[in-house]
Amino acid sequence: MIKSYKHIIWDWNGTIFCDVDLGIEIMNGLLHQRNLPLLTSLSYRDLFTIPVKDYYARLGFDFAKEPFEIVGKLWMDEYERRKFECGLYDGILGVLDSIQRLGIGQSILSAYSQHTLDQMVDHYGLRKYFTHIAGLDNIYAASKLHLGQDLIERLGVGKQEAVVVGDTEHDYEVARAMNADCILIANGHQSKTRLQAPGVPVLDDVRSLVH
Ligand SMILES: [Mg+2]
Structure with a gap:
């Protein structure tokens, strides 16, 4: 084709x-710390979007309390640390x-x-x-x-x-x-x-x- x-x-x-599973796992860690509903692999695929800032908003992150630049960096730092767990x-x-x-x-x-x-x-x-x-x-x-x-x-x-x-x-x-x-x-x-x-x-x- x-x-x-x-x-x-x-x-x-x-x-x-x-890197789908790692992305979900890291996000669930952040959601758990903020008492927000966790993702399943099914709900993740319905919610994930680019720009990722919109995805964070869909998950319930409140950027008035915690700017996207802060929480987005927390996710990315963890991803960078663990990315070679993926293949x-x-x-x-x-x-x-x-x-x-x-x-x-x-x-x-x-x-x-x-x-x-x-x-x-x-x-x-x-x-x-x-x-x-x-x-x-x-x-x-x-x-x-x-x-x-x-x-x-x-x-x-x-x-x-x-x-x-x-x-x-x-x-x-x-x-x-x-x-x-x-x-x-x-x-x-x-x-x-x-x-x-x-x-x-x-x-x-x-x-x-x-x-
Ligand atoms: Mg892609």
Whole structure:
């Protein structure tokens, strides 16, 4: 399903890097300390959104009492400390490899901070697959729209020559802004029901991209 494209633009968290359970666990620690209702893996996938500030508001955090910048940093500090408890999605290396063999270019476009993104891509030995690795210059996962527009210009690919592969509605919004196609994978940070709303292909497993 990807053979017609010249370039694949990958999301990182929840698409290549399987960090859903860790994200929920850390958030439940913060919610518990504030006597707020805890997440289940089902409710998480219905509530998580980007910008993540909106997700925190949905969970009941009161930014008048505790600014988002403070609580968001608590979550991120814990995530940074524990991120290597996570791993890559099953089969992702084979998928990256197959796409490379097809002669299709690949990049990463992530709302994660550039510094950590570079560190993790190197840790997992993935740099050889990607021509561009674009992350944010801060830790607050606000939006990657502007990064996407910048990336598509640098890639120099035309309309429908690139496809964004991601796990959230935000990936779809970014793809639209970039005039790129979008394929969503439903085993990341949002539920399949939410991902089906925009009407783009939704896969249960990233391996289906190349089979
Ligand atoms: Mg993601």
